[in-house]
Amino acid sequence: MTTTVGIKCANGIVLASDRRASKGGMIGSKAVKKIYMLDDTKAVAIAGQLSDANYLINLVKAEAKLMEFERSFPLSVKEAAKLLSNILYSGMRSYTPFITEMLVAGVDDTGPQLFEADISGAVTEEKFTSSGSGSPMAFGVLEASYKDGLSTAEAADLAAKAVKAAMERDPNSGNGIQVLMIDEKGVEWRDFGGAQ
Amino acid sequence: MMSSREMGYDRAIVMYTPDGRLLQVEYASEAVKYGSLVVAIRGKDFAVCVTRTKDTDPLLDPIEKIHMIDENIGAAGAGFTGDINLLIDQARIQAQRHRLVFEDPIDVKSVVNHIGKFMYEFTRYGGVRPLGAALILIGSDKAGRHVFLLDPRGLILSGKAVAIGKNSQEATDMLRSEYKLDLSIRQALDLAMKALSKAEEKDSPVEIGIAEGPKFKKMSLDEALKLYPS
Numbered sequence: 001m002t003t004t005v006g007i008k009c010a011n012g013i014v015l016a017s018d019r020r021a022s023k024g025g026m027i028g029s030k031a032v033k034k035i036y037m038l039d040d041t042k043a044v045a046i047a048g049q050l051s052d053a054n055y056l057i058n059l060v061k062a063e064a065k066l067m068e069f070e071r072s073f074p075l076s077v078k079e080a081a082k083l084l085s086n087i088l089y090s091g092m093r094s095y096t097p098f099i100t101e102m103l104v105a106g107v108d109d110t111g112p113q114l115f116e117a118d119i120s121g122a123v124t125e126e127k128f129t130s131s132g133s134g135s136p137m138a139f140g141v142l143e144a145s146y147k148d149g150l151s152t153a154e155a156a157d158l159a160a161k162a163v164k165a166a167m168e169r170d171p172n173s174g175n176g177i178q179v180l181m182i183d184e185k186g187v188e189w190r191d192f193g194g195a196q
Numbered sequence: 197m198m199s200s201r202e203m204g205y206d207r208a209i210v211m212y213t214p215d216g217r218l219l220q221v222e223y224a225s226e227a228v229k230y231g232s233l234v235v236a237i238r239g240k241d242f243a244v245c246v247t248r249t250k251d252t253d254p255l256l257d258p259i260e261k262i263h264m265i266d267e268n269i270g271a272a273g274a275g276f277t278g279d280i281n282l283l284i285d286q287a288r289i290q291a292q293r294h295r296l297v298f299e300d301p302i303d304v305k306s307v308v309n310h311i312g313k314f315m316y317e318f319t320r321y322g323g324v325r326p327l328g329a330a331l332i333l334i335g336s337d338k339a340g341r342h343v344f345l346l347d348p349r350g351l352i353l354s355g356k357a358v359a360i361g362k363n364s365q366e367a368t369d370m371l372r373s374e375y376k377l378d379l380s381i382r383q384a385l386d387l388a389m390k391a392l393s394k395a396e397e398k399d400s401p402v403e404i405g406i407a408e409g410p411k412f413k414k415m416s417l418d419e420a421l422k423l424y425p426s
Binding site: 067070071072073076078079082083086109 | 297298299300303305306309338339
């Protein structure tokens with residue numbers, strides 16, 4: 001019950017999400033954070049059960065840090081996505097799945113990377129993607145306007161536009177947009193609208 | 197006065213001598229000194245290791261000395277062959293375990309830490325004997341090219357040039373005086389072979405392992421000299 005969007009750009013990545021948390025037919029929160037940094041260069045955007053997603057992020061952050069200490073260099077984006085998907089897969093296989101879908105994005109020594117990990121533990125590499133209940137609307141915008149080689153600024157506008165379109169038609173997405181950009185210059189957050 | 201040995205401090209692994217030594221672990225290190233000489237050198241963008249196979253019986257095939265751990269890592273041991281094989285197995289299993297999770301080859305340091313921990317555990321419990329083996333691991337990963345040395349204490353060392361096995365002290369002394377920072381692969385091979393001349397075996401076949409680019413390759417001396425002409 002969310003809209004998240006991820007775009008891989010020429011020199012970085014963009015993640016965007018709405019800010020609404022649904023609680024049955026109610027709006028549970030109007031300023032929920034759905035994009036989290038794993039470290040300085042990697043982030044995830046979450047859709048689904050907030051508690052499951054928060055737990056997974058904490059777990060992956062801890063495992064990634066331990067691995068980084070052991071081998072003296074950080075995880076690649078693919079490795080972070082794989083770590084996450086293995087936990088998702090074992091959840092599904094033990095009949096206690098983590099009800100969440102995550103976009104894992106970041107910049108590593110192979111350049112900008114974007115992956116999507118779903119409830120079953122499947123990982124796919126994407127140029128652009130969306131997940132959550134608003135994703136059909138967001139995909140419409142992305143499919144129409146995505147081009148290879150976008151700058152992070154252009155991709156940030158496109159991602160915000162896609163989330164906005166979803167918020168207009170999906171009752172479970174809304175209350176503002178949050179955008180995260182990661183490129184060689186660093187990390188930048190943008191907020192549009194939100195809780196009043 | 198009775199020596200530590202006579203007092204029985206070398207009977208149980210978990211017993212320190214009054215001056216803080218673990219004799220069983222020291223004896224294990226002693227066993228390594230009878231093993232065959234292995235020499236490894238790290239250059240700017242490569243690592244090489246050389247050793248001679250034991251070729252004592254014309255009826256028997258020589259025993260393989262350099263072992264592939266994964267496509268990017270190789271290892272050679274000195275000491276009890278059974279103990280070396282156990283460590284090689286552990287390293288290979290850890291490498292495949294990493295692939296199962298990440299679908300990418302493991303980095304060298306993670307393998308070394310795993311084996312180091314494995315060896316160390318044998319110095320801490322009663323009823324086991326410390327492994328009479330030392331290992332040299334060389335390999336490539338995202339962080340670069342590496343040379344690591346592991347001993348029966350579970351000590352992990354990394355460096356530019358190392359040697360284990362019989363006469364390793366003499367070989368190390370030679371490496372210390374002749375190692376240069378900007379060695380080419382051929383120069384490193386020549387230096388490693390010069391250090392290997394301290395080995396007990398003088399004319400049994402040489403095995404060579406080279407970590408260059410993302411891969412570890414095993415070859416004979418002839419192949420290596422042909423591949424890297426001077």
